[in-house]
Structure formats: C-alpha cells, structure tokens
Amino acid sequence: MRARLLVVLVTVVLAAVAGFAFPLLGTTAEQRTQQLVIARNADVDRFVVLAQQASDSADAAALAAEARRYAEVYSESVLVIDARRRVLASAGGLSLAQSDVSTRVEAALRNEAGPAVAPLRPWSHEPVLFARPVGSGTRVAGVVLLRASVARAANDVATWWAAIGAGALLAAMVFVVLAVLLARWVLRPLHELEGGVRAVSEGRHADLPATAGPRELRSLTTAFNRMSDAVVSASEQQRRLVADASHQLRNPMAALRLRMDSLAPSVGEPGQRGYHAAVAEVDRLESLLDGLLTLAIADSTATRLAAGDHAEEPSALETVAAERIDAWLPAAERAKIRLTGESGPAALVRCPESELAQILDVLLDNAIAYAGEDAEIRVRWTVGDGTATLTVSDTGPGLTDDEISLATQRFWRARREGAPRGTGLGLTIAHRQVGSRGGTLELRRADPRGLAALVTLPLAREDRS
C-alpha cells in the first residue's frame, strides 16, 4: 500500500512539475530568439539605409567601410549587393558562391520574406542568415545580408534552462519528500495496528499510541486498544481461573492425601481393595491437578515470552537429558523397558532447565507407559542450523496418524488395553512449553515401528558469561 500510494503521489508531483517547467523552457528560448532577431533586424535596417544612400550617390565606399567596421566589432559577416548582383560591400567572408547565400539573395531580390528564425536551443550553433531587400515598393535595388552568430544567445538559453531545470528538480524533491511524509503519516497507524493484531494474537495488550495519523485512524486505534484489552483480559482471566482453581485445590488434596495415608494401617482385610482403589484415584486427581497448573503456567509463560521477556537462563541439553534418563531408569526397569541415551553434541538451548526437564519427563513417561514390555526407548539429539532436535523414540505399538493428530489436544488419551490412565495433559503441556520457547514438538511414526517424539528448540547464543 505504501509503495502504491507513493507511486501515485510521486507521479502526480512529477507531472505537475513537468507541466510547469516545459512551457517555461519554451517561453524563455523564444524570448531570447526574439531578442536576437530584433537586434539584428535593426542592424540590417541600418545597412539597408546605407545601401540606399550608396545606390543613390553611386558611392559604396562609406557602406563598405561601415560593413568592415561592423564585421570587426561584432565578428559577424555582412554582404550588400545591388540589383544586378554586384557586390557593393562585403566583410566577414560572405559570398554569393555559397549556396544558402545565393538562395536567400534570389528570394530577397524577388522581395520574398525569409524563413522565420527557429527558436534557439542551448545546443544551437548554426549561424542565422538575415536578408533584406534594399529599396521600396516593388523596385528592389539590392540586398543586405547579415550572418549572425547564435553562440551568445544559445549560451543565454542554456543558462536559463539550467536554472529552470534546477528549480524544477528542487521543487520535485521537496514535493516527493512531502509525499513520503504524507504516506508515512497516513500509514504509520496502520503499521501499528498490524503490530497490535500480532500482539493480541499472542495474548498481549496492544497498547497502540493513538496520537499520530489521520483522525479516522486515531479513533480506529483507540477502538482497537479497547478490543485488545478485552481479549487479553478474557484470556488472562481464563488462565488465572485454571491456575487459581488448581492452586486452591491443593489444600483439600493435601488433607485428603494425609487422611488416606493415615488411614492405611487401620484398613482391615475386606476394605483393602477399595482402599487401594481410592488411593489410586487420589493419585490421579493429584496428577490432574498438577497437569492443569503446569498448563496454566506454560500458557502464561508463552504470553510473557511473546511480550519479549527472555531473561531466563538457557540450559545444557546434554546435562538435562543425562539427568532425566538417570531419573527415569528405575521406572523403565520396573516396566521391563530398555532406556538408553546416545550422547550427542553439546547444545545450549533457549529453555530453562526445569522446563526442558518437564518436557523430557512427559515424553519419557509416555514412552514408558505405552511402549510395553521388552520395548526399547532411545533418547538422542542432533544440532542443526540454530536449533537442537531431541528425539525420544520407542519400539512400542505407536499411534495411528489420526491419533497422532489428536495427541497434543487437552485430555486426549490413547485407548489401549491395559495402558495406565493418564491425565491427558502431558503432551499438551510439553507442546505448549516447547512452543512458548520458540520450538516445535512433533510426533511421528518411528521406523520400523513405535513412536518418535521430536523436540526442536532454538539454540542459545554462547554468551552466558
């Protein structure tokens, strides 16, 4: 839009300047030509009078002297001939032998007017020939020819034209600058609105300045700010509700857990089954609560980071991976699964240690829960162009393509025989956390079987010191 607006404005500006400058060029050239013609005609007239006197007195000496002096002073040629084409006076090298001269002489003797002098241009250099018959009425007694140099007049035209050109250029520049300023003034609020839309889509307040630009856009900006505040506060409230609810539930959960644990010794044989089932439900409730809170935190982290807060420490992928593998080995052993980590290159990723650990925990937990006995889980990572990719792959039953597309949705669980009932939040949280750090989490089918989870995170610049 900016380019088009500028093209239109600049075209109009240039057309206006050109429309003003070109006629001016023509007028100045014509004026100077006119001056030249008038001045030379006066000279020619004088010679005509002198030639008349000479023919009357039959003495051309005075005329010849005058012509010589004229040629000396002005460096222009004069030729005077009588009706019988005899040279009465010649100075400066004009001669009847020259074709243009003889043509003009013949025309003048027939009392024909010469051609009009073409308007001068800065590059004109052909001398102009003036011819005038001597005598009055139909009796032509001779011809006065004057060859005038146009060099000075052309120089004057060049000076004028240069001045006009410079003036036009200056005016064009001023107008173009004005056009650019105008375009900026109109478009800046629009650019800011664009930034505002991005901010709102990332869950931030737009807070656009409504002080610049046309009045209509200013009121649009104000309205937009109000809308962004409403949107952001709505999503903020939703997040806070989840966070507060899961936080508030912690106390009753803690009391319930302690009561259940205290109850354990006093539960009799018949009640054991029911008691353990109840404890399992409490476990489930606890992990659901933790999951919801973590998800709410991950959401608010995404908002905070989108707002440009990158204060957190990066973490060393190899260290966290090694440590999480160590922590999950007992669980893997209990599930009769082989968990191995391949050491890869050192990678400092832009994600705090605790979150990277949480992401890995989700992936390892899922793999151990669903891969099944005798499966193998492998953790490895590679460093690419500005990113590190961590892969957790298993040789379990895997997921179908449909299931993979659903897996990162809230509360989705794989329906598998004998699989543990999870909260359905793990992958959602991991997905959110990776996303908030500018990375991606991708699930795909592993080769030849099983599931592979690929976490790609941006590398931190090595300036931690």
Added chain:
Amino acid sequence: MRVLLVEDDDGVAGALAEALGARGHAVTRVTRGVDALGGHHEADLLLLDLGLPDIDGLDVLRKIRQVSAVPVLVLTARDDERSTVRGLRLGADDYLAKPVRLAELLARMDAVARRAGAGDEPQPDVVHVEDLEIDLAAHRVFAAGEEITLTAKEFAILAVLAARPGTAVSRQQLMDEVWGDAHLAVSRSLDVHLTWLRAKLDRPGLLGTVRGFGYRLGR
C-alpha cells in the same frame, strides 16, 4: 518431637495434627505468622505453610532464621521453582509441595531433625546411603560391597553430598567446596562430573536434582 504447625487451612492442619499425633509427635497448631514468630522457641521442628493470612511465610522464615536455628520444613501449595529456591536459600531445611505423602513427610521430618541434632557431633568417617558405602577418610566408595573407582573430583562431589545425606546441597556450595571457586567453566565442568558420577554409581535416581537449586544424595 515437639512440632509447631503453622498452617491456616483447617483441613490440612487437622489431618496433619492427627497423623503426626498418632506417631507420637506433640503438635501445636497456629494459623498466623505472628504466632509462629512467638512460638518457635518451644518447638523442635517447624512445619511452615507459606500462604499465611497475616505475613508471607517466607518473611516468617527469614525472621526466625535471624534468631534461631530451629529446623524448618516448608510445606506449601507453591511448588514453582522460584519459591522452592527462595525457601531453601532463606534457610529452610527442606521444602515440600502439597499434596505430600505422609511417609515422605515423616521421613523428611526425621532427616531434618536428625541433622539438626547431629550438628555438634563429629562427622562420621563412613556414610551409608542405601547399598552405597562412602568412606570419607579413605576416599573409597563401595556399592553392594564392590569398590567403585572415582576420580578425585568425582569423589569430592560425592563426599560433599554424602556429608549431608538426604539434604539438598546448592550448586553454589558444591562448587565452592570442590573447586573453591564458582565461575562459568566450573559450572559446566560440574555438570560433566555429575553425569560421570551417576554413570559410575549406576544407581538411577539416587543422585537427584533439586531443580534450580542443587543436588541431593538419597531418595
């Protein structure tokens, strides 16, 4: 053991008081931070909630630490890393997030009380953690009776952790005690040594990470 329970939630306080009472602890319950500041002299151990109605629990902790070394176990609904780290830095002996299992709570309370009581006693030369035997004097480590060969640095790290089994030791402290210095290169080096140490011990999960704070030997 006389336990001062600082907790404003009646449900949690009731359950805790009953459970601890059943195990022979004398529990006094207060709901406000001011009462905790006044009552900690008569307690062997403080169970401190952070979300108190009058003063923030962390402020209570800070004020108590200025005058007393009584063992404090923070038990709170705030389980984010920042609160955990701040709690431990302000002098809490341990930090547990609600909900907590009773068995774990009792074990942590015992560990905290034992350490507080053992403060004046000389360090034992041999530390046992599960089937791990760490001979601090002879610089030798046995796992299930078999000796494990460690480098000097690896042993130094293990020794610092073994001197306080079950306690979270901050990274800073580890680096200070092992390297006598704590700059960036050392920080990376610590990660590497810990990875090796874990591999050599081959006791997954025994050497745990306290996120954002440091490490703990023992499950």
